[in-house]
Amino acid sequence: MPNTFGHLFRITTWGESHGKGVGVVVDGCPSRIPLTEEDIQKELDRRRPGQSKITTQRKEKDIAAILSGTFNGMTLGTPIMIWVKNEDARPEAYAEMEYIYRPSHADFTYQVKYGIRNWQGGGRASARETIGRVAGGAVAGKVLHTIYPSLEVISWVSEVHGLKAMCDPNTVSKESIESNILRWPDASNLEQVLKEIETAQREGDSVGGVIECVVRGMPTGLGEPVFDKLEADLAKAMLSLPASKGFEIGSGFRAARMKGSEHNDPFYMEGNKVRTRTNWSGGVQGGISNGENLYFRVAFKPVATLAREQQTVTVTGEEVILRARGRHDPCVLPRAVPIVEAMTKLVLADHALRQKALDLTAKSF
């Protein structure tokens, strides 16, 4: 199911970067969830291009239109179709792409897999595809809010080209993150990081980084052993994002340098609640949430589009120099923050419904 994600709460995204638009069908959404176009627009605005000087200058308003599935501001339990038109499509800017494979883009692999590609932009491989995910994630967020009113999903940029943001995932606030164009919660080195990005931009280059995500107010019991462990579905969600190269939960790769006596999270009681003193597990044990904060990190490579000459080949097998391109994101990280949040909400909403189905102790009808 290449373009569908989720088992009970599921999205199917569609659309190319240069065509009549992109969108999503959300299926499996419970009925009677309040949902308006504004709920979706709010999240789309966070991923929109042209937000600041460090993002691409492509001008897209990215206006969400709900074509089905709601009635009087409530979900009907039927498929919710959301459409966002493409506006600033300039296919002529891509004319060269008909014949040339851009390095570390998907031009070559789409061509060998499908024998055809929409070369007027990145097609499905464009980051524009994530609009459908963000729109679907907004719906998932409404579902989660209905079931777990105190759950909150918070992401931020925690690393850019080797520079790191210091912050405590247990307390970091949305305000501190959204207060700057980078979505960087550490004021102490924000200027330094922005300067780094601007330098890359000036040099026609780009930089990679890491996004961290924490979910606070997590319920226990989400995640289904053995293949649909919560961290497995999150890993898939994150590695399905354009430009992502790695995922780690809790201790992550750091676990490779630890001993069991350091890594094990001792249980203790907090009132009636079972808690752990440390959280190297990242909120998941045996694939199931334990009620501690869910915590993971996602690595993103530097954007592949550069305003520099690069060596490459043509579709007919000649080695050529790819000319520099105009506008591009020198650092995709700030725009990826709402996308990471959206995928997290989609995974959690799906598992929330799956858990609801299994728990017979609550009679629901």
Added chain:
Amino acid sequence: MPNTFGHLFRITTWGESHGKGVGVVVDGCPSRIPLTEEDIQKELDRRRPGQSKITTQRKEKDIAAILSGTFNGMTLGTPIMIWVKNEDARPEAYAEMEYIYRPSHADFTYQVKYGIRNWQGGGRASARETIGRVAGGAVAGKVLHTIYPSLEVISWVSEVHGLKAMCDPNTVSKESIESNILRWPDASNLEQVLKEIETAQREGDSVGGVIECVVRGMPTGLGEPVFDKLEADLAKAMLSLPASKGFEIGSGFRAARMKGSEHNDPFYMEGNKVRTRTNWSGGVQGGISNGENLYFRVAFKPVATLAREQQTVTVTGEEVILRARGRHDPCVLPRAVPIVEAMTKLVLADHALRQKALDLTAKSF
């Protein structure tokens, strides 16, 4: 589909560590693939406990019996059921577990999710569950060999408690890996690493590490955008393994410290073949294999079972000290090598069939 993995080539694993056995049903396997119990046994023997002094001393022969799906040594195209009996089950050794949650095990989360658990061992959360994966992976390996005779999947332990194996994924040999009990391809520091593990073992402790995997002889075109990108399915496969905490492909988290001009893989021609000069992409671009070596890494935490006292709580909410346990793996890594390979083969076999379905340029009937 909690216990099923794969879309066309799919496995369903079953069984608890203490019960009548564990196993797998392989569905969607093409017919007329040569398959015997020996093919499966060979892989099971690589993950078997008691292989060496650095693995658990649990004695299990882990004999594979094929109950259906083959005829005269060939697959029938019908479900292949493989059963491995549990033999060295000593449920009495776990009596204490009925009342106590072991730290960083799945006892607590299974209890809150299901309201019941087989406390006579780890149940489904036991690493014994991976027997079904390894058996299924052996079948997947036969399918891959039929379609791509020159494809090879090679994994090794590349890091243990901070010590690293130096080796070139493009040339590392199975022989150098399988020549030692750790599956460690770097002879220069093998003894040092083994000593580290033995020290941990003596101290009743355990150590984590990293497994690397390379697939050589990769075809182009495997992986389905956008959600079933090859790296997304691999990430899910790996994070569904017990004790895994992280996954990265190609540059991985290192990408966060790179610039686009360093990270982009320039294309060039090698005869008629499009190649890349570097392989930061790890063999996948836009979620589709580009024919370069597939290369990824998986982080594993130190085993949670320790021969040490630990703080924890009981099922009735009392804080207690968990007594030291007897046998355990001080380092799960060498036994995880065949498991990582199995999951890789499962992902590739599934995507090989999916790609075969889509390619209408070859008429197959």
Added chain:
Amino acid sequence: MPNTFGHLFRITTWGESHGKGVGVVVDGCPSRIPLTEEDIQKELDRRRPGQSKITTQRKEKDIAAILSGTFNGMTLGTPIMIWVKNEDARPEAYAEMEYIYRPSHADFTYQVKYGIRNWQGGGRASARETIGRVAGGAVAGKVLHTIYPSLEVISWVSEVHGLKAMCDPNTVSKESIESNILRWPDASNLEQVLKEIETAQREGDSVGGVIECVVRGMPTGLGEPVFDKLEADLAKAMLSLPASKGFEIGSGFRAARMKGSEHNDPFYMEGNKVRTRTNWSGGVQGGISNGENLYFRVAFKPVATLAREQQTVTVTGEEVILRARGRHDPCVLPRAVPIVEAMTKLVLADHALRQKALDLTAKSF
């Protein structure tokens, strides 16, 4: 996956009868299939309301717009989004429906299931939803034509209110079917049947009937035992249609009155080809096509919307008389013909790709 049908070639339909439109996302379609909006329009025009005096007078042009998935008239291998706007929506005509459950409609069941419904028409339960199926079926038809150029799917109305069309499924022609507004291949009693329908219409009543379908030029080997038998997937496809009440393949219910010695289809050789002398099997044995004509029948109930008073209840539990309604289809059968064909093509395209994936004797890459 309530709104998704198919495993490899799959459609997801969306949209309510009164809202911004209805449509479909086709996923899993192979690339490089010629596809234009005209291909889809042609089929939509066959199911459109207002085609003749015996169908509803609702005026809808039902214009198909492809929003994604094609490029220069060819499929890209990416999701194909097709949208049909709702035009003649007259929600005010349904005002009464907010409070009253129409007998044998889905008003009551949607209300109890979802706790909300779009009462301005039938919502998802409206036959308008089948637009997405017909559009998706048109795409499936193009795929089938590419793989099996001589395969043809032919449906017709074979029974209306007890009157039967005499025709031989092995030879009936599209021309004879499409030559009249009823899609009835038997000229001998066509006028009588039309008169029957007009009488029902004049009386504010409606009539049921049967649609037959034959697929000629069938390949062998389609259908996957044991649950995805070809007839099982066809049965599900047909019973998922609004107003359908029964499905039978080959001998169908008539088999209940036969002996094995009559019902068994003797094999014989026609040149190199294995054939059967009779075809009580309906082209499928053991769930797999045997190369004979696929043949099945679908029963449809009389349309539930009547221009008559009926007893019913309100949402608040009062017994009331439902007033007569204006426009309606006295006989849904002719418009259901293209829908039955569409569902048939969807099932066959899906199984064609599934079979292609399994057949390793043809190397496809």
Added chain:
Amino acid sequence: MPNTFGHLFRITTWGESHGKGVGVVVDGCPSRIPLTEEDIQKELDRRRPGQSKITTQRKEKDIAAILSGTFNGMTLGTPIMIWVKNEDARPEAYAEMEYIYRPSHADFTYQVKYGIRNWQGGGRASARETIGRVAGGAVAGKVLHTIYPSLEVISWVSEVHGLKAMCDPNTVSKESIESNILRWPDASNLEQVLKEIETAQREGDSVGGVIECVVRGMPTGLGEPVFDKLEADLAKAMLSLPASKGFEIGSGFRAARMKGSEHNDPFYMEGNKVRTRTNWSGGVQGGISNGENLYFRVAFKPVATLAREQQTVTVTGEEVILRARGRHDPCVLPRAVPIVEAMTKLVLADHALRQKALDLTAKSF
């Protein structure tokens, strides 16, 4: 997913008629459902061969062994593996089958699809495969009983070779059905029907028939529009059974002869409950259960194995006479009754969990 059925509550069956056994893995079963081998054995005994003079004399005890998924007589929420050994396998009796295709069996179609088949019996196409369904259905029955204590699923043979049982589905009792070897609730013509079957048996022939099923105590709200309508999933379930040729719900094919004014089920109030005066809908409207009795019928062809000579062809394309075979079922209907019930329970359990997932009005955790 050829050998898997269900979305949340799902079974995967495996095994050939002549091999080490047949079985099922039940996944998605909620935890803490009481379940023992006796619960399963009780249902298997009802489908066992050799029950009476009108069923095959093949001697199989069909003993169910649960290999995983339960603990202390309760389900764990993990996969339940049930294995039934093959005992009376006499592959030598099938020697001829290696070269000959039996008419209206699956020998030919399996051969063309898979290029190989287990010719020592029917393989997967044998009715023995339904053991896994019956075992899985027994588990589904326990789940249904937990959620809806008053729901009951009742099937019976209602037609054999044209003779019909008169009975009222709303009141027919299990006792009257199980009181005779035919599972025929009409004492008035039971002897006549049995005589018909014995005549067929004596003549080496077989007879077809119809099974009816009613579910009383149905909840409202089960079934998911639009493709997973309750009747669509039931139709698929029934047409996936060996030898079934047709399915109809409520009025079924009779609807084709009715007018809307006869067919519509008028609503009325019974206390607070919305009821319908007639039930032509068969308990489902718009694909969702309305609380009335679910009622449907399934047509079965006469058994294809005959003790008579038949014309057929060999695997090498020669026309030959197939010799008469020894033991067979002259009428499969009585043994199909528990199978129809099992498939019904599987569909209902799956939809019960799906509905539970969607209904947010009941907080379940």
